[in-house]
Amino acid sequence: MAQLNITLNLEELTEAVMNSDMNAMMKSLAVTVFNAYMEVERDRYIKAENYERTSERKDQRNGYYERDLMLNIGSINLKVPRTRSGEFKTDVFNSYQRMxxxxxxxxxxxxxxxxxxxxxxxxxxxxxxxxxxxxxxxxxxxELDPQIEAFKQRSLSHSKFRYLYVDAMYIKVREDNRVVSKAVYIAQGVNDINKREIVGFMVSEEETEAAWSRFFLDLRSRGLQTPTMVISDAHAGLKKAIRKVFVGTIWQRYTFHFIRNIIDVMPKKNSKEERKILRKILQAPTQQHARELKQAYESQLKDNPKYTEALKILDNGFEDAIQYMLEPEAFHVSLRTTNSVERLNREIRRRDRVIGIYPNIASAERLIGSILIDFHENWENNARTFLQV
Structure with a gap:
């Protein structure tokens, strides 16, 4: 079978790259590819490769002639193969538009x-x-828009998503000749076979109960069943929307954010041991163990005014931060941390920094949607599950 053999003119390419001459580099590559392609075309027409003896041969090679081809990158000069009969015709000059x-x-x-x-x-x-x-x-x-729209509207009835991670991040968008802040709502679910899926995203106004409710109702309209647990930060509007749309669902607060909120009001010095114990409390294997550790912690620090605010925050958010302990212990590290969500946010932010200000919401959805689809497909094709049994 004829193969496409490409011999690069490295000297020309190197010079083009070093001199930042994109036009020359692209021309050199185009010449190389087209010439190699036409060689394959001639081999297939003759039904024999160079120097190959075969009973199926139908013609003989007869050198080359030169011909210019006009492309978007300019005119290039090609070596067009000939055959002795003169009947061979290349498709390059008729079909190069496909390039x-x-x-x-x-x-x-x-x-x-x-x-x-x-x-x-x-x-x-x-x-x-x-x-x-x-x-x-x-x-x-x-050209990406139909793919993004299909992804946003796809059915979610194929699985019972037990766990749902939701988060929002902010971007800048031009709107009515002004630069405004918009929230990007993202929902990541864990399906029946313990794999992650991007179940939805939305670019809308800043976080409110109404906006989160609209986002969740859209997921429900696409077939999302009530999840066992929703994992998120402690935004007030988000919490209300979860209770309103997902009646009976357990809300799990991100422990990383919760711990950080408590540590922020602790003394900056001489609190290393107290911080260590705090993390142990919120990483206990069972709720009973966590409550016992919390009680001992409070007894130890209750008379120290430097920890009054920290203990108050711990007490107010404690029960919401230990709900994950009701689930199988093998899942705990994945249900209490924000690693999966943070990775998504970092990848979006890395590209977002290059864009800076999106010209409109459609542009933001196009880029962010493409990133999320890429993640979704990688998770889908990866044999490894997210939750390890």
Whole structure:
């Protein structure tokens, strides 16, 4: 079978890269790929590779002729293979436009990786050798919209999501010629086979009970059943929305955030042991053990005014922070920590910093949705489960 053998002109490529001549580099690559492709075409037409003896051979090689091909990156000179009969015809000059589709997909890939519209426009200009409008780049980006919308609207009835992690982060978006803050709501579920899924996301106004309720109701309308437990921070509006939409669901407060809130009001010096014991309390294997440790902790510190506020915060949020202990012990470390959620946030923020200010909500949903779909598919294809039995 004929194979595509590509021999790169490394000297030309190296010089192009070192001199930051994107146009020359792309031309050199295009020439290499097209020439190699046409060699394969001729082998297939002849039904024999170079120097191969076969009864199926239908023609003989007869050198090359040169021909220019005009691409978006400019004119390139190709070596077109010939056969003795003169009947071989390459498809390159008729079908090279298909390469433009790969170029478009490449631009989309750059957007997903966090390259801003302005930078993409600059790169397009370098590759094409001419000016392009921002609307051209926007049109390319919008090819992602059907995929994002399908992901946002997909059914959730295929599984009973026992555990649901929810969180919100903030981004900047242009709206009515102003830069405003918008919240990105993200829900991550654990399905019947203990794997994670992105069950939904939404870009909307700042966190309120109404916004969270709308987000949860959308998940319900897509088939999400009432989860056993929702894990989140202690935002007041979020807590109310959980009680309202998911009646009977247990709310588990992120222990990491809870511990940090308590430590923030502790003495900065000479409190290392107290912090260590606090973590042990909230990482106990059972609720009974945690309550016993808490009681001893309070007895030890109740007469020290430096810890009055810390003990008050601990007491007020204690029961909500130990709900995970009702679940199988093997799941505890995953249910009490924010590692999974924080990883998502970091990946979104890493790309968000490049964008800076989104031109509109659709642009934000396009980029953030692409990142979340990528995570979702990786989790789906990974044989390892999130919760280890």
């Amino acid at each position: 433009d589709k790969a170029f478009v997909l490449g631009m989309i890939e750059m957007v997903i990786m966090g390259v801003s519209t302005r930078k993409v426009t600059k790169i397009v200009e370098q590759l094409c050798g001419e000016n392009v409008s921002k609307s051209f780049v926007s049109d390319i980006m919008q």
